[in-house]
Amino acid sequence: MINSIYQLVSPHVFSVKYQQIDNDEKVIVRPEYMAICHADQRYYRGLRNPKDLAKKLPMALIHECAGTVIKDNSGTYSPGQKVVLIPNVPGDKLDGIYENYAPNSAFLSSGKDGFMRELVAINKDRVVAYENILPSTAAITEFVSVAVHSVSRLEKTSHTYRNDFVVFGDGSLSFVVTIVLKSVFPHAKITVVGMNPKKLDLFGFADYTYLANELPEEYCCDHAFECCGGEGSQSAISDIIAHIRPQGTIMLMGVSENPVPVFTRMVLEKGLTLIGSSRSGRADFEKAISLMTDKRIQTRLSSIIQEDDPVRSVKDIHRAFETDLTTPFKTVFRWCV
Amino acid sequence: MIFGAILAGGVGSRMKIADRPKQFLPLGEKPILIHTLEKFLLCTRFDKVYIGVHEKWVLHAKDIVKKHITDCDRVEIVEGGKDRNSTIMNIVNAIEQAYGENPDNIIVTHDAVRPFVSIRIIEENIDAAIKYGACDTVVAATDTIVRSDDGNLITEIPERRLMYQGQTPQSFNMSLLKKTYNDLTTEQKSILTDACKICVVKNVPVSLVNGDIANMKITTIEDYRVAEAMAGGDKRD
Numbered sequence: 152m153i154n155s156i157y158q159l160v161s162p163h164v165f166s167v168k169y170q171q172i173d174n175d176e177k178v179i180v181r182p183e184y185m186a187i188c189h190a191d192q193r194y195y196r197g198l199r200n201p202k203d204l205a206k207k208l209p210m211a212l213i214h215e216c217a218g219t220v221i222k223d224n225s226g227t228y229s230p231g232q233k234v235v236l237i238p239n240v241p242g243d244k245l246d247g248i249y250e251n252y253a254p255n256s257a258f259l260s261s262g263k264d265g266f267m268r269e270l271v272a273i274n275k276d277r278v279v280a281y282e283n284i285l286p287s288t289a290a291i292t293e294f295v296s297v298a299v300h301s302v303s304r305l306e307k308t309s310h311t312y313r314n315d316f317v318v319f320g321d322g323s324l325s326f327v328v329t330i331v332l333k334s335v336f337p338h339a340k341i342t343v344v345g346m347n348p349k350k351l352d353l354f355g356f357a358d359y360t361y362l363a364n365e366l367p368e369e370y371c372c373d374h375a376f377e378c379c380g381g382e383g384s385q386s387a388i389s390d391i392i393a394h395i396r397p398q399g400t401i402m403l404m405g406v407s408e409n410p411v412p413v414f415t416r417m418v419l420e421k422g423l424t425l426i427g428s429s430r431s432g433r434a435d436f437e438k439a440i441s442l443m444t445d446k447r448i449q450t451r452l453s454s455i456i457q458e459d460d461p462v463r464s465v466k467d468i469h470r471a472f473e474t475d476l477t478t479p480f481k482t483v484f485r486w487c488v
Numbered sequence: 489m490i491f492g493a494i495l496a497g498g499v500g501s502r503m504k505i506a507d508r509p510k511q512f513l514p515l516g517e518k519p520i521l522i523h524t525l526e527k528f529l530l531c532t533r534f535d536k537v538y539i540g541v542h543e544k545w546v547l548h549a550k551d552i553v554k555k556h557i558t559d560c561d562r563v564e565i566v567e568g569g570k571d572r573n574s575t576i577m578n579i580v581n582a583i584e585q586a587y588g589e590n591p592d593n594i595i596v597t598h599d600a601v602r603p604f605v606s607i608r609i610i611e612e613n614i615d616a617a618i619k620y621g622a623c624d625t626v627v628a629a630t631d632t633i634v635r636s637d638d639g640n641l642i643t644e645i646p647e648r649r650l651m652y653q654g655q656t657p658q659s660f661n662m663s664l665l666k667k668t669y670n671d672l673t674t675e676q677k678s679i680l681t682d683a684c685k686i687c688v689v690k691n692v693p694v695s696l697v698n699g700d701i702a703n704m705k706i707t708t709i710e711d712y713r714v715a716e717a718m719a720g721g722d723k724r725d
Contacts, residue, residue, distance in 0.1 A: 152523055152526035152527055152530070153515075153516075153523050153527070153603055153604060153719055155604075155606060155702070167702060169604065169702070169718045169719050170719075171516045171517065171518075171523075171719055173517060173518070175558075179530070181530070181607065221530050221532070222530075224558065230532060231532060269606055269607055269608075270530070270607075463608055463698070464698075487608050487611070488606060488607075488608050
């Protein structure tokens, strides 16, 4: 059949590509809800460096998507079944290496077409079924799975003193990391440090919240999550190094466009572990879905989800990206093209 | 119930390169008709999709459906009539013979040679037909429309912002369509160029659904070349 793919050809310019999909071994999914990620916004606005843009475009954006199965010849999924899609394409299988870091792995919406398509033909191991979750919430499963991945890695690698965690950042990523931490370590104290008092107000379920310049000098944590990225990375990492106890683990999750100086003298002196954590794999998606079936977690997530009007045309895609710029958290929209 | 009706009754080809009606020409690896049918079958709201085909081509149509379509239980092929609207009525009759008459039945009629129809357009047709009883898929006219009654001099240049170009699908409450068609005189029937006009000449309101320039009708060799170029996108996943 002929599929329509909505590709970004240059910043702010979309073009529809038509492509035949005739693979009987793949699951055919109709995207239903999508969420915009900062990475999509950076492509859309042309904020990536020109070399990357030239290499990666034209390309369909969006890697956060919930859909409905239309057809699956393998019989694993039935027509009408609700699913979320995994944008990570596993590379070489190596023991001890996660699928999202494996050599030759790829990512849909970073060099390969993302989910802005009329239909998605995808391998069945890249599909995870869900039920009892609103599709508009299920749309951000990938985002939640990234937090799940990071917390899982910390569980596997850090020392076992896990009484105090700090999350730096007051955006959507910090929000879901805090939710996942609360769920995995229910007895630990979680502190969130941010820059914007209004955004910090939403973290009512964290044990403590502080503005970065008001964090008490004597504050100490066992482990930390850096969820700032960009220009905020340096001060966040610096503050974390100052407040973390010896041999703590710092999960780096914020994306920086430029190199960030790190005070390695203190990293050495405290014997710290810095772990880069990005993206996620199937196991993380399954755990994210399992967490998200909890109604309380759904309710919390709903406070960072802003649903825009449905997208029926290229004009609507522009509108959704513009809306996203005006909202502090996650923009989701129904995909009706 | 909701039914698709793909109109593939034509026998001629204006393409000169073809030995068969254009809906059977290949586009990529499959006939145009199959691409169109596949898009309809993806819409789970259709209980059945009917194809109206000229009697000479019914067997061929059955063969290619069997070859390319796995869930062919949802497909029925019926003989077309002498023109577009009689083909639609043949399909309506076949549906009512199989399932009986129901005042809520919806029929979504579509040209076989518009394989770039989108799921969005099909879904919006079904919704509009349920809500309004009849709908037409259109795109805003980009060229100025010039009317000439004698083919020699301009009679009128209508205001372009009020002009649309008709595409398909055209969708209807089936009972409404049948009753309106049967109320037409033979003369009225003879001037019909499409199904929506059945309603328009009888003052039955027809709502508009936004079409898409890409939902082109493959009629000429130039269209066919464009369609081939459009469908030949490189794979990137």
